[in-house]
Amino acid sequence: GENVEQHPSTLSVQEGDSAVIKCTYSDSASNYFPWYKQELGKRPQLIIDIRSNVGEKKDQRIAVTLNKTAKHFSLHITETQPEDSAVYFCAPNSGNTPLVFGKGTRLSVIA
């Protein structure tokens, strides 16, 4: 099965700074790379995803970059705000296996 690792496990940044979270995976058949955000006490929600035929995708302050050769993809958040504080999960998938999440990265944005 897919072996998924996220780094770092916790991250603190000053408001306005950028944050980067990296997700490495083992299954070379993975072709779908989503990131989910879970705010305290709430359910996880998809914030951005990318497919293997694309190297980068942006949506306002968030972006995802993919390196299929090295088997990792990263979440980039620019101009961080307090409401970005949450736990972020990656879930690389090939479509043939269940959606398995990384252990999560707890992001704290300090005002």
Next chain:
Amino acid sequence: GAGVSQSPSNKVTEKGKDVELRCDPISGHTALYWYRQSLGQGLEFLIYFQGNSAPDKSGLPSDRFSAERTGGSVSTLTIQRTQQEDSAVYLCASSLGANTEAFFGQGTRLTVV
């Protein structure tokens, strides 16, 4: 419905009792997942249903856990002879299929006393 619905929202049960947790997925979603989340921890995969295929039960932690999905819609997760370590939030998610956005329910908080 408008979203994934889970019931009950909270359940307190005595150690050794059986519990049933229900999930109503979004209409038309063929994929349904169950996860367990302990306090401050990640999303532990339990079981996956995809259409009419046999469910992927590889995440179930013991034979006390089972799940079914009737008519390709509603799913029930059953935990027999509950233990204190079963205390957690149980989350259900559904999606249109593989490699599409998963929508989560609000979860059932299970407390075993």
